[in-house]
Amino acid sequence: MKLSERVLSLKESPVRKLVPVANRAKEAGKKVYHLNIGQPDIKTPKVFMEAINNYDTDIIKYSFSYGEPVLIHAIQDFFKRDGIVFSDKNILITNGGSEAVTFATIAVCDPGDEILVPEPFYTNYNGFTGEVSAKIKPITTKAEDGYHLPKKADIVKLISPKTKAIMFSNPGNPTGTILRQDEMDMIAEIAIEYNLFIISDEVYRGMAFDGLEGISMGTIKGIEDRLIILESVSKRYSACGARIGAICSRNEELMANILKLCQARLCVATLEQIGAAALYKLPQSYTESIKNEYQKRRDIAYNALSQIPGVVCKKPTGAFYFIFQLPVEDAEEFIVWMLEDFELDGETIMLAPAEGFYATPGLGRNEARIAYVLNEDGMKRAMYILEKGLEAYQQIHR
Ligand SMILES: Cc1ncc(COP(=O)(O)O)c(C=O)c1O
Incomplete structure (x- = not known):
């Protein structure tokens, strides 16, 4: 039996396709900070x-x-x-x-x-x-x-x-x-x-x-x-x-x-x-309050990322994402490495590889998307882990 060309030509979601890798990291006892998916940690209004x-x-x-x-x-x-x-x-x-x-x-x-x-x-x-x-x-x-x-x-x-x-x-x-x-x-x-x-x-x-x-x-x-x-x-x-x-x-x-x-x-x-x-x-005051919360998180993520040597990013002004260039050849490989081979005191992070956000072949290969959906402490910790992970990865991939 043959499946349709339509379904065969669909690609896996880059946001979700690495979930099994993250699950294995969790099974191995690591805590994973999820910066790969736009699932906010803010409580749904009562x-x-x-x-x-x-x-x-x-x-x-x-x-x-x-x-x-x-x-x-x-x-x-x-x-x-x-x-x-x-x-x-x-x-x-x-x-x-x-x-x-x-x-x-x-x-x-x-x-x-x-x-x-x-x-x-x-x-x-x-x-x-x-x-x-x-x-x-x-x-x-x-x-x-x-x-x-x-x-x-x-x-x-x-x-x-x-x-x-x-x-x-x-x-x-x-x-x-x-x-x-x-x-x-x-x-x-x-x-x-x-x-x-x-x-x-x-x-x-x-x-x-x-x-x-x-x-x-x-x-x-x-x-x-x-x-x-x-x-x-x-x-x-x-x-x-x-x-x-x-x-x-x-x-x-x-x-x-x-x-x-x-x-x-x-x-x-x-x-x-x-x-x-x-x-x-x-x-409207509800939207104002969440907007202020996300702006704080945006600042934490942006300030931390823009200070990491080799990372290139522009300050975003909305939603709760941005995309940035990593000092690596293949962002997906780095993201998988962070999950499989890296930990800082039992913790690591997960980003979304950005290639799947482009339709033009070749674009976004060294880019990742971050969703700043964690609270302030979580964001600070996740950014620190990313910085240390990148340092370690670059040591190995010199
Ligand atoms: C730009 C954009 N549109 C649509 C959606 C779909 O959202 P949902 O189906 O959860 O309403 C998303 C989800 O991440 C999104 O980022």
Whole structure:
């Protein structure tokens, strides 16, 4: 029996593929500081479980395919804070932001179609587009430019008759970059000129540092019919396991068709939607508090990394990641070595190799992504272990 070319061509997630190596390190008695995955250690706000506990029902029924109204209304109010108005039909609840990306891709691409994506990009975009045999056309961004977009002329030359959309996460995973207003305006301009959809992945929105705001694409006028915004409770509300996200667009034809995909998978878990509604109702002060916490962690990680000889990184301004160059040839080999062969008083760290965040072959080989999702003490200790590990690795690999 032969498996499909589609599934065979998918790549393993670089964030998760080294998990068996980490598990072996743990079985051998090592403590592993996980800096490889965006799983925050911040407590999920109590309102999540309270709302579920107060939900009075005898039967856990199927939810509506489009989602629970209480959650849809809470998301509408969340966007209204920024003057962005979505009707009930403009929001569909999904199984995490992941399903929102998948549905957006299925809805806009036929097999062989292309989506422009600034690279390095959230590595699972490869999986989501691969599932529908669409292709990512990378817009390469560079560390020295803070991973900001190149000039319009460099972007439009990548557009072909097969290009259907431009997709990006803002704030960026894995770069931590926040798009400037002029970049957002440029994306809108290109999308209008070349008749493309804009898939704006805003699952980290609000997590912006150094006084930056991290504005939604939804604030830009004139792109209402082509804009698809992706949402999630995973990161902002530290609720990754709830698996609640949303796809939001004012293009009613698009949403009516995505609803068919929602119906085909029946619905999203009922109780988690009830909990998620309470999260979206949290005041702005909640986002401010987590933002301050992540800014502190960003400073610890960035200050420590930028002092390690041979490490090259730019200060990121959002989300809770950044990508940096290591003074090694092959970052994946170093990461595996840290897990298998290195320990400092029984402890080691795990990073994500960055090659899988690029579509252009060869890029990112000596880079890693760090997720600064540990508390201040954990981050300080992890950075110290990294520094000592690198010293030891370089001694061996001279
Ligand atoms: C940019 C981006 N989009 C979407 C997702 C998917 O998140 P979830 O499916 O947990 O909502 C992630 C998760 O790491 C992400 O980093």
